Amino acid sequence: MTPGGAGVRRPDHPTRTTAPAHAPGITxxxxxTVLGPYLRTQAADFLRSLRLHRENTAPTDAGSRAADQAATALRRSSRRIGSALRTFRTALDPLWAEQLRTELTWLSGTLAREHAYADRLARLLEALHGLSGDPVLPAARTSGDSADKSRPVLGVGAARAGALLERQLTLARTRAHSAALQALGSARFHAVADAVALLASEVPLAPAATGPARELLGEPADRAEQRLLGAVAALPPDEAAEPYNEARDAPWHQARLLLRLHRYAHEVVHGAPDPVLAAPVHALDLHRDAAEAAGAAATAARTPRIAPATAYALGVLHADQRHEVEAARAVFRASWPYATTGAARP
Known part of the structure; x- marks a missing residue:
């Protein structure tokens, strides 16, 4: 890396508390020896979470808090196993690794939808509550009589907009809950659970896995990091920001996925995540949540035959969430611990 280029630690951020990928720990x-225990541990966590989920899931509603926590843990283990299978596939049986990774991606996505709809509704209702009591609207920053006239209109529309969002997202959540229960009872899921149960006792390693970890694990982890750094460097700069251009969200969502792969690869190689990435991870999660909430508000605004006040409130809500998207991007840039090229620096 050249000084000041992508991948160089910014001086205002702490250096890595763990050694680089080719550290003595995997020499x-x-x-x-390194990958096997990691995958067995994650598989055991998966099976434990599955048991807790079955014990606490209600068939007729959205389930209990314990069931939600178990589903979150189940998704977390699925993501970690799937990411390891993807990043370190050269050390594993390739056909087995690809098949299980695909199935874990399906499972994690299926279980995530119910939680996502619930969080989206809570986020939008909270934002509506704040906007209806805000004397200055983010979509039309005015003063005097015009602002005073806007407040009661938003108040009436906010209540109707909230009711509409609650109907739509509660229905979506209920359907997602039913789909998750159906998936967990399917032959497809039982095949996944059986594969993970076998993984908990024996990891299907490739013959090459007897080779040195610094090459078979360290080098793929480095490549995962370089893909992330390249994606972050290619993000649109601040001066090109377009808050209402949803097409600009895709590179940020891709950076979030690559950051996840890098974090999990770091866990395998070093035994723990890189602590300086916690803030950027949180910022990109907020970015995703705000972008999806804005999309839900826009979808609700396209509902046929809604009152103008309702449509107006949903438009203000959409604008508010798009500004939250931009705020999350700013937080990410400020917390990103590497110097980057092509991105504005704080």
């Missing part, structure tokens, strides 16, 4: 040991 002199085989890839299987």
């Amino acid at each position: 002199g040991v085989s890839a299987g």
Whole structure:
């Protein structure tokens, strides 16, 4: 890396508390010695979470808090296993790794939808509550009589907009809950659970896994990091920001996925996540949540035959969430611990 280029730590951020990928911790040991225990641990967590989910899931409603927590843990284990299978596939049986990774992606996505709809509704209702009591609207910053006239209109529309969003997103959540229960009872899921149960006892390693971990694990982890750094460097700069251009969201969502792969690869190689990435991870999660909430507000605004006041409130809500998208991007840039090229620096 050249000084000041992508991948160089910014001076206002702490240096890595763990050693680089080719550290002595994975020197002199085989890839299987490192990767095997990690995958077995994640598989055991998956099975434990599955048992708790079955014990606490209600068939007729959205389930209990314990069931929600178990589903979150189940998704977390699924993501970690799937990411390891993707990043370190050269150390594993390739056909088995690809098949299980695909199925875990399906499972994690299916379980995530119910939680996502619930969080989206809570976020939008909270934003509506704040906007209806805000004397200055984000979509039309005015003063005097015009602002005073806007407030009661938003107040009436906000209540109707909230009711509409609650109907739409509660229905979507109920359907997602039913789909998750159906998936967990399917033959497809039982095949996944059986595969993970086998993984908890024996990892299907490739013959090459007897080779050095610094090559078979360290080098793929480095490549995952370089893909992330390249994606972040290619993000549109601040001066090109277009708050209402949803097409600009895609590179940020891709950076979030690559950041996840990098974090999990770091866990495998070093035994723990890189602590300086916690803030950027949180910022990109907020970015995703705000973008999806804005999309839900826009979808609700396209509902046929809604009152003008309702449509107006939904438009203000959409604008508010798009500004939250921009705010999350600013937080990410400020917290990103590497110097980047092509992105504005704080």
